[in-house]
Amino acid sequence: QYQFNCENPNGIYYTPFSSKQVYGRGLNSKCFAGNLTLSKTSTVSQTSYCLSTTCEGSGADTVINVTWGATSLQCTAAGSLSVSGYQGFINCPDPVKFCNTVGKQVCPRNCMGRGSCVNGQCVCDSGFQGTDCGFTA
Numbered sequence: 001q002y003q004f005n006c007e008n009p010n011g012i013y014y015t016p017f018s019s020k021q022v023y024g025r026g027l028n029s030k031c032f033a034g035n036l037t038l039s040k041t042s043t044v045s046q047t048s049y050c051l052s053t054t055c056e057g058s059g060a061d062t063v064i065n066v067t068w069g070a071t072s073l074q075c076t077a078a079g080s081l082s083v084s085g086y087q088g089f090i091n092c093p094d095p096v097k098f099c100n101t102v103g104k105q106v107c108p109r110n111c112m113g114r115g116s117c118v119n120g121q122c123v124c125d126s127g128f129q130g131t132d133c134g135f136t137a
Contacts, residue, residue: 006031006050015049020069022052030102032066034090036083044088051090055099062095064103108132 075092
């Protein structure tokens, strides 16, 4: 359903933790499964959370930094990740696979073949300019 799509800025209205999640294109929002709750006496069914991510490191040292509100969490391996102050967990994907596929930073239009993608931004070759290197200088 589109309302639960992390690229939909209105998705924030359909979540129990709206202040902790990020929705909308350009916000590097990715979907994570989990069953977090503030209740100490009940459990909740697994649901999805749209969270901002960045990848660091390489090879076996690859880490996914996940933003939960003002808190930064780290996925260092595939499996359950607890969040301080909450019952339940977030499911972390394998950081190496995630950071080389879903979480890989991309540049607008792959810089149109006229530049290099560095940290999600195009560094245009000589003679080209623009966010996607689409204009001649």
